[in-house]
Amino acid sequence: MHPHRLPALTPCGGQPAPIRISHLPPDTATTPHQSGTSRGFTLTSRGQWINGRKRHIVVDTLGLLLTVMVTAASVTDRDAGRTLLARLRERHWRITLVWADGGYTGRLVDLARDILAIALGVVKRSDDTTGFVVLPKRWLVERTFAWLMRSRRLARDYETRTDTAEAMIRWSMSMVMSRRLARRPR
Numbered sequence: 001m002h003p004h005r006l007p008a009l010t011p012c013g014g015q016p017a018p019i020r021i022s023h024l025p026p027d028t029a030t031t032p033h034q035s036g037t038s039r040g041f042t043l044t045s046r047g048q049w050i051n052g053r054k055r056h057i058v059v060d061t062l063g064l065l066l067t068v069m070v071t072a073a074s075v076t077d078r079d080a081g082r083t084l085l086a087r088l089r090e091r092h093w094r095i096t097l098v099w100a101d102g103g104y105t106g107r108l109v110d111l112a113r114d115i116l117a118i119a120l121g122v123v124k125r126s127d128d129t130t131g132f133v134v135l136p137k138r139w140l141v142e143r144t145f146a147w148l149m150r151s152r153r154l155a156r157d158y159e160t161r162t163d164t165a166e167a168m169i170r171w172s173m174s175m176v177m178s179r180r181l182a183r184r185p186r
Contacts, residue, residue: 053157055145055169056080058088058098063144065173066092070165077103082111089116099123099137147176 058067081104112120151172159165
């Protein structure tokens with residue numbers, strides 16, 4: 001479905017649906033031994049260029065995967081966020097609030113509000129902090145990435161196509177969820 005033709009939300013009583021989700025900081029998977037059109041270079045905070053891909057995910061408040069998108073590392077977060085939010089709207093139309101990393105700012109906030117009817121809240125890190133700081137809402141996505149990285153296949157990016165890489169992320173998350181369901185009650 002084209003993002004401009006998405007159905008308007010009409011929640012019960014005119015109030016927004018109480019569903020909240022968390023949106024990711026992208027995870028960069030490095031693959032120096034492979035090349036192709038689905039890979040790109042990105043500049044790190046230390047001034048180094050990394051060859052690889054970015055994994056963009058949308059999770060709910062429990063950390064369960066809702067939508068995934070794998071892009072070349074050269075694709076900006078805003079450009080990937082546009083497609084990711086459109087996918088989210090298609091599959092989970094009741095979601096009205098998304099918390100995003102600081103890279104998903106600018107015109108993406110306006111696009112999400114005006115066209116997709118999603119309130120995009122950006123969680124930014126303050127300028128005066130140094131070192132590691134736990135940011136509200138962002139830890140949900142970081143926890144999900146930690147769960148996913150327990151799969152050996154995702155620890156390093158072996159896939160040559162982005163759709164295969166997305167399928168591997170979905171497969172890994174289904175293993176995480178099935179382990180939770182099979183867990184014996186205490």
